[in-house]
C-alpha cells in the first residue's frame with residue numbers, strides 16, 4: 001500500500017470520528033436544553049432551578065424532573081433523584097444500565113450515590129457546584145476505585161446557560 005493510501009485512510013477515519021463526535025455533542029446540547037426547561041419549572045416554583053433528564057443510549061427520553069425539595073418537603077427530592085425514580089418506574093428495574101443522565105448542575109454527594117447505585121452509564125452536566133459537587137468539584141465519586149461502578153462524566157455542556165440560571169436565582173434571593 002502506498003503512503004498516499006495510508007493518508008487517505010487516516011483522513012477518512014478521522015472525519016468519521018469527528019463526525020460522530022460532533023453529532024453526539026449536538027445530542028448532548030439538545031438534551032441539556034430539555035433539562036434547562038425542567039430547571040426553569042423549578043425556578044417558577046421558587047425552588048433552586050436544577051433540571052434533569054434521562055435518556056437511553058439511543059437518545060430516547062425516559063424521564064424528566066426538576067428540583068422540588070420545598071414543594072415536596074423532602075430533602076431528597078433533587079431533580080436527579082426524582083428522574084431516577086421515574087426512569088426506574090418506566091423500566092420496572094432498579095438498575096438503569098445503558099442510560100445517560102443530563103443535569104444542569106453537577107450532582108451533589110447524595111445524587112452521585114444514587115446515580116452510582118442505579119448504574120447510569122454516563123453523566124452529562126452543565127455547570128459546576130463548588131459547595132456540593134461530587135462529580136469533580138468537592139469530590140469525584142466517578143473516579144473512586146473503592147466503589148464498584150464508574151459512570152463516565154462529561155461536563156460543561158451549555159455551561160453559560162446553566163450557570164446563569166442558578167446565579168440569577170441566588171442573586172434575586174439576596175435582594
Ligand code: ZN
Nearest residue numbers: 078107108111
Ligand atoms: Zn443532589
